Amino acid sequence: MTADAPPVPFGSYQHLCRVLAASGVVGTWSWFENGDRCVLDAGAASLLGGAPDLAGRSLSPHRARARLHPDDRERVLARFTEACRSGGPFVVPYRILLPDGGVRALLDRGRIFRGDGGAPGHGHGLLLDPGESDREEAGAAGPLEQAAAQAIACRRSIDRLGATALRPVIDRLLLRIAQEMVRRERSFLH
Template sequence: MFVNAIDGAREPLDHLKAALDASGVVGTWAWSGSQDQCILDAGAASVLAGDPGLAGTPIRLERAKACVHPDDRDALFRQFRALGRTGGLFVAEYRTLSPSGQLRTILDRGRIFRDAAGTVTHGHGIILDVTESSRAVPIPEAAQQPLERAAGHAIACRSAIDELGVADLRLLVDMLLLRLGQELGRSVRASAGDLH
């Protein structure tokens, strides 16, 4: 099987799986708005709920996020609940603490969907373990390129707007982030072309 990713390049499915593994993908989640329940795959159930045996079982959000670090729980639940009312892009970085005491930094990204009447119906997402990158020494802002600085500021702006829960502001920042991502991608491709 082949996938047509980003630039129309065709890669075998095992290349996609290798890329996902290398990028820290841990697992996926699905959320039902009408029942306020989550379904996690085995990886997500292990990291988020502390029990891979819960994979595929509808569970309440509180149980699905049982391993979220106590210092990060309130902000995470507030952000998710706000999107549970409005729908939209969900992006959160938080820590998890396993029953054995392992601390991880998780990037959780997904989308909450609405039907034609505007009712929030469901959501889907993916979690990545970014523990290694969160320990990396940050590049001082003055040493970053203007595009990288702009992206960093836009991400911080998006986080603040998530706390506000204002849907039209969230949409505007999402559009800015999309456009910045396109420019960053173009810049990376141009740099890669210079190396060949």
């Protein structure tokens, strides 16, 4: 969506799509207990299923989640099963595998509705890109701020890995970046 996009009627489907895109929504999904089937829009089909041409098709949950990161799969499925059991909101962050071997974080937010007799009947949700605002801020930041953000992300990854031998190395880098930021700030103020 560009800033010079032509206006569309307020409340129209096109308007809703623009509002969702502006809010960081990158896909939508629906789940139906009858047959345990999922239907994804083009964004979700591309991100989760690996192919935008899967959009609108009735998919097995396994096919609909084909690109779910293996380290997140058990946790995500457990949360979804719990939401189906109890009904109500389903909110879970997870990662997907990209075709180029990279990883992308998503926030899945939806709701499971109870059907007749209290059993889970259907659910609907959104896929949000939690890193979109971070990337926009990084694009507006200077190279030193970008280096700091990347070093912090590296430190978090090292912590998740439990690679304690690497912590002093990245901590020294973070300290050096912070010192350079202070030095530049002082020279700017004087």
